[in-house]
Amino acid sequence: xxxKFWGVRGSxxxxxxxxxxxxxxxxxxxxxxxKGELIILDAGSGLRVLGSDLVQxxxxxxxxxxxxxxxxxxxxxxxxxxTPCYIPGTKITIRGPLxxxxxxxxxxxxxxxxxxxxxxxxxxxxxxxIQYEALTETTLDIGDITVRSQFSNHPVxxxxxxLEENGRxxxxxxxxxxxxxxxxxxxxxxSAGSDDDLLFGNITQTxxxxxxxxxxxxxxxxxxxxxxxxxxxxxPALKRNWxxxxxxxCLEWMKRAEVDRMVLTHHDPMRSDDAVDEISSKVHQxxxxxxxDPEKIMMAKEGLEIEV
Amino acid sequence: MDIAYPExxxxxxxxxxxxxxxxxxxxxxxxxxxxxxxxxxxLVKVIMLDPVLTGxxxxxVNSSFYGLPQKIQSLAQxxxxxxxxTVKNLAISTAVISSVFIKEKRSPLDPEEFWRHCLAxxxxxxxxxxxxxxxxxxxxxxxxxxxLHDVGKVLFIRTDPLRYKKAIEESNRLxxxxxxxxxxxxxxxxxxxxxxxAKKWKLDSVLVDVIEQxxxxxxxxxxxMKETVMLVNNLCKQESLGTSGNCIIEEMADTLAGRLGLGQxxxxxxxxxxxxxxxxxxxxxxxxxxxxxx
Numbered sequence: 161x162x163x164k165f166w167g168v169r170g171s172x173x174x175x176x177x178x179x180x181x182x183x184x185x186x187x188x189x190x191x192x193x194x195k196g197e198l199i200i201l202d203a204g205s206g207l208r209v210l211g212s213d214l215v216q217x218x219x220x221x222x223x224x225x226x227x228x229x230x231x232x233x234x235x236x237x238x239x240x241x242x243t244p245c246y247i248p249g250t251k252i253t254i255r256g257p258l259x260x261x262x263x264x265x266x267x268x269x270x271x272x273x274x275x276x277x278x279x280x281x282x283x284x285x286x287x288x289x290i291q292y293e294a295l296t297e298t299t300l301d302i303g304d305i306t307v308r309s310q311f312s313n314h315p316v317x318x319x320x321x322x323l324e325e326n327g328r329x330x331x332x333x334x335x336x337x338x339x340x341x342x343x344x345x346x347x348x349x350x351s352a353g354s355d356d357d358l359l360f361g362n363i364t365q366t367x368x369x370x371x372x373x374x375x376x377x378x379x380x381x382x383x384x385x386x387x388x389x390x391x392x393x394x395x396p397a398l399k400r401n402w403x404x405x406x407x408x409x410c411l412e413w414m415k416r417a418e419v420d421r422m423v424l425t426h427h428d429p430m431r432s433d434d435a436v437d438e439i440s441s442k443v444h445q446x447x448x449x450x451x452x453d454p455e456k457i458m459m460a461k462e463g464l465e466i467e468v
Numbered sequence: 469m470d471i472a473y474p475e476x477x478x479x480x481x482x483x484x485x486x487x488x489x490x491x492x493x494x495x496x497x498x499x500x501x502x503x504x505x506x507x508x509x510x511l512v513k514v515i516m517l518d519p520v521l522t523g524x525x526x527x528x529v530n531s532s533f534y535g536l537p538q539k540i541q542s543l544a545q546x547x548x549x550x551x552x553x554t555v556k557n558l559a560i561s562t563a564v565i566s567s568v569f570i571k572e573k574r575s576p577l578d579p580e581e582f583w584r585h586c587l588a589x590x591x592x593x594x595x596x597x598x599x600x601x602x603x604x605x606x607x608x609x610x611x612x613x614x615x616l617h618d619v620g621k622v623l624f625i626r627t628d629p630l631r632y633k634k635a636i637e638e639s640n641r642l643x644x645x646x647x648x649x650x651x652x653x654x655x656x657x658x659x660x661x662x663x664x665x666a667k668k669w670k671l672d673s674v675l676v677d678v679i680e681q682x683x684x685x686x687x688x689x690x691x692x693m694k695e696t697v698m699l700v701n702n703l704c705k706q707e708s709l710g711t712s713g714n715c716i717i718e719e720m721a722d723t724l725a726g727r728l729g730l731g732q733x734x735x736x737x738x739x740x741x742x743x744x745x746x747x748x749x750x751x752x753x754x755x756x757x758x759x760x761x762x
Contacts, residue, residue, distance in 0.1 A: 260534070260554050263751030296535040311535070315551055342508045342552075343544055366545040369538055 161305070161325050161468045163383070164190045167206020168460035170335070170389045170404065170426035171234050178432040183462025185209065186234035187426060189332060189385065193325055197303035198222045201321060201332045201385075202229055206462065207238030215243050221250050225302050227309075228256030229334025230318035231269045239270065240279050250288035257309075257317040258294045267292040295319060310377045312336035312387075313370070314403035322377060328468050331378045332385040335426065337403045339370040340396070378417045382468045385460070386410045388424035391439060407443050414457070415450055425460035476664055477655045483627045484661065489669045490616065491563035493518045498608040501556045508552050512543045515559045524562050524761050525555070531759035561752045562761070564590070568619055575625050576633035577713045580753060582621070584746050585710030590615035591745040592700035592738050593693075599734045600692070610693060612671070613678045617697050618712055620662030620679070624654060636713045646714040647683055659683055683718070692728065699724040700738075707739050709746065 167173075167185035174184040186204030193199070200210065203226060214221060221244050229235055244250045256266055270292070271283045283290075297319075299308045304326065309319040312334045320333040341363045378384050389404035396406075407424055414422045424443065427436055436459055444454035458464065496514045500506045516522050522543060529546045530539055540546050547555050568586040570579040593614030597607045624632045631653050639649035647657040663680035678694045682701060698718070704710060705717050725735060 260550075260557070260751075263747040297537070311537075315553070339548060342548060343512075362542060363544050363548055366538065366540075366548050370549060373537060 167204040181433040208241035211243035248287040490567040494563040574629040581711035588709035620658030
């Protein structure tokens with residue numbers, strides 16, 4: 161499998177000189193199988209650039225399988241600008257999770273961002289043959305590639321994807337925060353030792369189990385592409401419950417799950433290229449201390465290509 | 469002017485004794501869910517004040533719809549796995565549906581349509597309360613007033629669904645107010661028995677008043693809330709948002725809106741907002757049915 165990063169930013173596109181090296185586009189990763197299967201992970205603004213590239217590669221486009229981790233803007237906003245949507249005969253299959261209780265289909269959610277108030281072309285007018293399928297946790301095959309989905313921890317329903325082909329494997333976590341005991345932070349002396357400890361006490365096990373399950377999901381992968389929006393300084397003090405991880409957790413996961421290589425992505429929009437460099441050197445230093453080969457960890461960057 | 473009601477017949481009172489009460493925590497959950505700084509602990513503690521509701525929420529969280537890998541045993545676990553927002557919405561929806569959902573198979577009113585009517589009225593009242601700048605503490609009472617204004621009908625259906633069918637048919641055929649037809653067939657009106665339930669459930673006397681008088685022109689100390697319920701009730705009927713069984717649309721929207729100081733814009737916006745609320749409700753109903761939660 162070959163991966164190429166077309167968007168590595170979280171939250172919102174951030175163009176400009178300060179982000180020119182790593183890139184300002186929001187999340188989009190292209191993955192090609194050995195037989196040419198084309199899988200795209202997330203449709204952030206990087207998808208626009210990938211779309212332009214795809215139409216220049218050949219006259220006929222392959223079937224495009226787009227997997228959305230979740231439907232927050234930074235993971236779908238590139239879709240209306242994806243050139244293959246406008247080419248008759250192009251087959252696009254979009255899969256991703258839905259949030260609870262909205263009674264909407266995945267197509268409805270994609271329709272919404274293309275309503276006339278927001279965009280001049282409606283989803284109905286797109287020339288491509290586009291199919292939608294809402295996913296929960298499942299396993300399916302795209303050619304020789306097996307895709308397994310598992311829920312991540314994010315404010316809106318979010319899926320991570322594990323892709324395997326001929327014994328090689330990649331996990332893209334989507335947006336993910338470590339599961340934690342969110343009752344800890346408002347623990348106060350009044351309630352210490354009171355009856356409600358009995359009611360909340362079993363949380364530790366739930367958190368533990370959920371985090372273990374995440375480790376199982378990424379276990380022994382050849383490449384882990386992981387949400388690492390924050391620094392240990394920012395998380396958990398300032399950004400807890402925002403649905404993202406910090407790089408110290410990622411290092412821990414890499415070690416525990418015996419991950420071979422890791423790409424840190426979903427850079428914070430406030431992060432300049434220099435700030436990403438700074439994080440990179442800290443990560444490498446900490447990796448060394450943990451006995452992880454620093455060469456095996458990369459910061460995601462637009463244009464970065466990796467063969468797995 | 470006081471309205472002279474006939475006495476409520478004993479058969480109705482007996483059924484009222486058996487009606488499950490609206491969750492006492494609904495107002496509280498609604499209220500804390502509007503506040504930005506609610507802690508997960510506060511939320512869980514409030515829901516847990518109602519053990520029946522807690523049990524239902526846990527059962528729903530474990531349904532296949534949520535697809536959770538582990539079995540959830542407590543609300544706190546549910547919050548960790550699904551987030552506060554989801555658990556909060558689930559608790560509110562569960563408490564709301566339990567209060568006005570008709571389980572009688574022979575019901576002359578389609579349970580889902582009736583539930584839509586009640587929910588539309590509730591959401592509409594809350595919306596208008598905010599527009600009227602009602603004190604935040606009272607806004608949730610508007611929601612409950614809208615939700616429960618027709619709860620007396622549930623009681624009639626539990627008492628004798630076939631007789632209530634006749635009452636509805638007769639009022640439709642003759643074009644008379646449903647309350648008159650109810651008087652003929654049951655010896656009392658849904659407004660009266662709704663108030664009886666509200667009293668039995670120890671709801672605020674303001675709510676009792678509003679439920680009792682939502683088909684009569686305002687003359688009490690709580691005119692604002694009553695007029696709001698009347699106005700929203702009529703708009704919901706006019707827009708066919710759910711079904712109340714009552715074919716008569718009281719032509720007083722302009723008068724009521726005038727008294728409440730609401731412009732046509734507010735009413736139009738409210739009517740536009742309600743269908744999406746009802747969509748969410750329909751999705752919830754699917755989950756409830758799938759999970760087999762009563």
